[in-house]
Amino acid sequence: MFNKKECVAMLLAGGQGSRLYALTQTVAKPAVPFGAKYRIIDFPLSNCINSGIDTVGVLTQYQPLVLNEYIGNGQPWDLDRLHGGVHVLPPYQKASGADWYSGTANAIYQNLSFIDRYDPEYVMILSGDHIYKMDYAQMLSYHKEKNAACTIAVLDVPMEEASRFGIMFARDDGEIYGFEEKPKVPKSTLASMGIYIFTYSKLKKYLIENENDKEATKDFGNNIIPALLDNKERVYAYRFDGYWKDVGTIDSLWEANMDLINPNIPIDLYDPAWKIYSRNPILPPQSIGKNASVQNSMVTEGCVIDGSVEFSMISEGVTVEEGAVIYDSILMPGCHVKKGAHVEYAIVGEDSVIGENAQIGARPETIEDKDTWGVAVVGHKLNISDGAVVAPKAIIYEDM
C-alpha cells in the first residue's frame, strides 16, 4: 500500500555531461562537486523538500556509482520517508527485455509504474544540472490556476543569449503557442529552464503515444511538448525571475561557482528558511594557518589552508600548503596543492595532487593571445608532478 501523493518529482540525472570532459569521466554530472560543499543535485533535491515535495525519483544511467552512493537513503535532504522519499531509478530488465533510457521521455515512460504507485495528480520533471533556488509549490499553484496540461518554467534571457536555449512563444496570459529549440534568430527571449509540471493523466497519455511512435526521439523538448501544442493542450509558461544557471559546460560551471562569491548575484546560501542540504563530510572545522591569506572565497570543513586563496571555492578536505597560490579557481574535495604551486583560473578534480611549484592555468592578463585562454581543468584522482605546467584551457585526463 502506498499513500497517495499530490505531486511526484522525477529528476533526470542520467545524462553523460560530456561537455564537462574530465570532470564527468567517472562521475555523473549531477554528482559533480559544486560550491565548496555541495554537488549539483543538492539544488533540485533541496528545492523539492523545501517546496513540500517529498517523493522524488532520480533517473540514473551514466556512471551511477558516486551518484547512488551520494543520494543513499536520502536522509541528508530529509527524503528518507515512510511513504515516498527519494528513490534511485536505473534502467532495469523487464519480462519483455531490457532497454537503456533512450531519451528523457523514454526514461519517464519506463518508470510509469513507479509513479502509478503514488497515484499523483501532477508530476514534476526536473534536471540534475541546474543551480537555482525555486519554490515549486508556487509553480504548482500556477499550474492548477491555469488548469494546464503542462506548465514550463521560463526565464527571460538577454536576446544575445537566447539562441542557446529552447525558446517559448507565449501570449500575455502565459499560454504557450509555439517554441523553437536553440533558434539561430530568436523571436522571443523566454527560455525554457527544463522544469515541467504535467497533469499526470496527460503526461501518461502522451508518453505512451510517443513510445508507440517509431520515428520519435523519445525526448520532452523534441516530441512531448510539440505534441501537446499540436493537440491544442493547455501549455503555460511560468515566469521565474531568480538566479538560475545551467552548469553543463566547463565555463558555466566555473562561472556558477564564482557567482556564489559575487555580492551582486542574487543566490543566498545563508538563508535559514531555504537551506541547500548536502551529505555532510565528517571532518573537523577548517584550519587556517599562520601563513595563510584567504579572501573573497568559500572554504568548508576539513580544509587545511596555509597558502594564499583568493576568489576561489575550496571543497571539503582540501590542503593548500604554505606558499601555494589559489586564484579564481575551484578545488574539489580532497585536493592537495603543494608548496609554491600556482592554481589560477582552473578547476582541480577530486583527490588530485598538484606538485610543488606546478603551474595550473594562468590569469588572462598574462596571456597575449586571448583566444588561447580559458579555464584549465585537471580531472579527478590525478597526480601533477612537481614543476609541471598545465596551460590555460587545457583539460588533463591523466597523470603528468
Added chain:
Amino acid sequence: MGVNMGNVLGLVFANMHDMTVGDLTKNRTMGSLLFGGRYRLIDFPLSNMVNSGINAVGVITKDNYQSLLDHLGSAREWDLARKNGGLYILPPFGNANASLYAGRIEALNGAMSFIRNSMCEYVIMSDCDVVGNIEYKPIVEKHVESGADITVVAHTGQYTADEMKMSTVLNTEADGRVNSVLIRPELSGTCTASMNIFVMKKDLLIEIVSDLIARGMVSFESDVLQAKCGELKIMAYEYTGYFSKITSVNSYFKANMDLLDPENAAQVYLPKRSIYTKVSDNAPAKYDLNCSVKNSLIADGCIIEGEVENSVIFRGVKVGKGAKVRNCILMQGTVVEDNAECNYLITDKNVTIGEGHTLTSAPSYPMYVAKGASV
C-alpha cells in the same frame, strides 16, 4: 588477544564535572559543552566508543539535559541509531520523593535496569572531560589479559596544583596495580592521574553498586577505587596518546587553543577514526574581500569580513568589517559587529558584541560572556 567489542556496553556520564567550568555549564551538561569549533564534549567519548566497535551506549544524565537531547537526537550521526543496541539516554530515574543523584554510584543505580538488561559482559565508563581520539579496544584487551577487576585509564605526567585539585591520583606498583588512591590532593608535580575512563565486568559493577547503595555510599572514587584497592585488583592503564583534560575554564580555553597546532589536531582528527557530531547544514564559510584570518579554526556558516587571529570560531559566527578578534572562542551564532574588538573572550551562543566596542581580558583569565548577551 581478541575481544569482541560488541560484548562491551558503553556508559557515558554527561553531567560529571559540571561544576568545574562554572558558567559554561549553567544551562547545559558538561557533555553538551561546545568545543573545537563544531563539537560538543560528548562527541569525543561517543565517537571513541563507536570507532572501537561498541554497539550499545547509555548516556547517564542528571539535569540541564535539554541541550544534550537536542544534540543527540536519534544518534544517527554517531551511527548509534541501531536496531540492536544503539544509544539510550538515561535521565534520573525516580518518583517525586527521589532527589537528584550526588555521586557516580547513585547515577549508576538510577540506570541499573538498563545495565542489568544489557547482554554485554563488560562495561566501559567514560566522563565527558577528556578530549582525545582514544582507542578503547586495547584498553579492554589489557583489562581481560591482566585479570583486573577494574581498569582505570590514567596518564603519568606533570600536573599543576589546579589540575590536581580536580583529579584522582593513583599510586601504582611496577606492574600497574593500584595500591593507593588520592582524591583531589593538594599537590603538584609528576603523578599518575585518572582520566575517568573505567573498564570492569558488568556483573561486578552491578554487585558493587547494589552493595554501596545499601550502605548509603555514593562515590565511585572514594568508596570503590580508594576503599577497595587492596581487596580488588585495580589496574592503571597508561594512556600515552594525545588528550586534553578539562578541569577549569582556563583548561577549557587551552584545550581549544591547543587544536590550532596542526600537530595536535592531527592526533585528534584521524581520517580512519572520525569524531562525529550533529550536522547542521550550514553553507561553507565565506571570507570577504578585506578579511584577514590567521592561525584559527573556522566552522561552516561563518561570514568573516574582519580580522581573526589565534581563535576558534564556531558555526554561523559573523565577524564584521574592521572588527578584530584575537585569542577568542566564539560559539555558535556570535556576532562581532563592525569595528568591534575582542581579545581573550569566550562568548557563549548568540552573543552580540556591538559596533565599535572593545572587550579585552588577560591570557590568564579569559572572560566569559553568557548566552544571548548583547555587549
